[in-house]
Amino acid sequence: MRLLQALFFPPEQPGGVSSMIPYMQERFQSSRWDMEMFWLPKRIRNKGHEDIRFETFDWTEYGDSPTVQKYIQTYRDYLWWTKLRIQKPYDLIHAHHPIAGLAMKQVFPEVPLIQTIHSSYEKELILNGKIKADGPEHRFLGSLYRELELKSERMLTVSRSFADYLGAYVDHPERIAVTPNGFDEKRFKPVPHENDVPQLITVCRLVPAKGLDILLKACAELKKKGFDYVLHIIGDGPYRTELETLAKQLGIYNETIFYGYTLHPEEFMPFFDIFVLPSRAEAFGSVFAEAALSCLALVGTDVGGIAEQIEDGVNGLLVPPEDYMALGEALEKVITDPLYRYELARSAWDKAKSHYSLTHAVNELKKLYLQYSPVKE
Structure with missing residues (x-):
């Protein structure tokens, strides 16, 4: 089974994703599994120029915000880099950032997408005093969860409390599964x-x-x-x-x-x-x-x-x-x-x-991935 782990930050960045995904790779290298990682390099800036549209909301309502403009441009850059760099098909894509998931689904609409939401960017921005609660940036970032719900075959998050938080933004909160991060x-x-x-x-x-x-x-x-x-x-x-x-x-x-x-x-x-x-x-x-x-x-x-x-x-x-x-x-x-x-x-x-061991996390993910294994004729 050909797997792609779609990150946003490079693997050496601090955080939960970088603590797990790079160390998972060796556990998946076998005759049955072939796993690769993909991310947007820091040097890629302002390369994408594609018109961005979402199916569940109109992002241009929030387009006056510099924060929203930066997010959309990063999404364009991720699309540009994905189309430039990925040539071979995959059986399943597991994305670990909203930009990564939305971009992958746009480029590869027929490939099943599993989307893990690891943290709340909007909540962090509010607590850090960068944006206001219920302001345009908050509403834009919250709207992305419903778009991800539509575009992904499965939505995951890392704790029950965060699943409850996400539930306010989606149509089917009961479908959000919890899979904690694993550590080597x-x-x-x-x-x-x-x-x-x-x-x-x-x-x-x-x-x-x-x-x-x-x-x-x-x-x-x-x-x-x-x-x-x-x-x-x-x-x-x-x-x-x-x-x-x-x-x-x-x-x-x-x-x-x-x-x-x-x-x-x-x-x-x-x-x-x-x-x-x-x-x-x-x-x-x-x-x-x-x-x-x-x-x-x-x-x-x-x-x-x-x-x-x-x-x-x-x-x-x-x-x-x-x-x-x-x-x-x-x-x-x-x-x-x-x-x-x-x-x-x-x-x-x-x-x-x-x-929270990596062994436990990998075993749980393998069970999930096999649900989307391609049928061999």
Whole structure:
């Protein structure tokens, strides 16, 4: 069976898709399966000039927005690149971004399309202050879900909570299936270690939606109470300068290390003790599964896919979003009690191995793909 995994970002980009799809490829290389990947290179800009039309809505109603114009131009570029580069036919296409799925279906209308929605671009833009709720950009991006529902044979997403979110935008929410991301268990190797000072780590893009301002305030409370710790922030983004300034204002800059973007944080994540990320929204939260496979204690917010990965007090701790005092108290529990911290980490590791391993994800996808296997005469 000839499979195409259609991405938007190149595989080396951070995020859930890049954590899974490149590592799936070797699991599919056999006499029965032939899987390839495709994406839009960063250098491809303003190449496409095709007239864009959708069947379920008129995008030109929102065409005055620069954000919408940029999205449409990227769609044109993806179409242009697809037509230029893909010559041979495939039996099935699995797309991991709305632009990828819509472009593939336009170029190859007879090929079955499975579409996975990994996250909400519009929700992220709203939380990051880039667009307004119910504004033209929000309505445009929300309309794409119904277009994807029409064009794809199967719609998937990565958590039950995000499936519920998508349900408001489509005609048949009951048809959306949930398939969590999978992570190559061979990449994550817990390392026995003892840190005299508890080491906290977070890995994310530095944008307001990730709630790192709340994390810094929580850490300031820990310092006020006299607890020793080091906070390692791995990632980069437009919010970095503000976060560094906030850390200085709160008097915790010396306890905080800003690394910038790192390609493979899983290589040294096992040497830390506690993973913490107080996101304001999260479709799945791939980095929690990665931290669990590294056998770290997990502390997160009770939102989206995070709350589906963590059972509070069993394999991690959950706190309300925006509540830095509650976050500080949760961190205090795992900082002051190493045995409790280990018990949470071990339970998180057990769940991640059984629910979020790449082996499990690949087996589930193979079952799904075989439903669309071409009939041999």
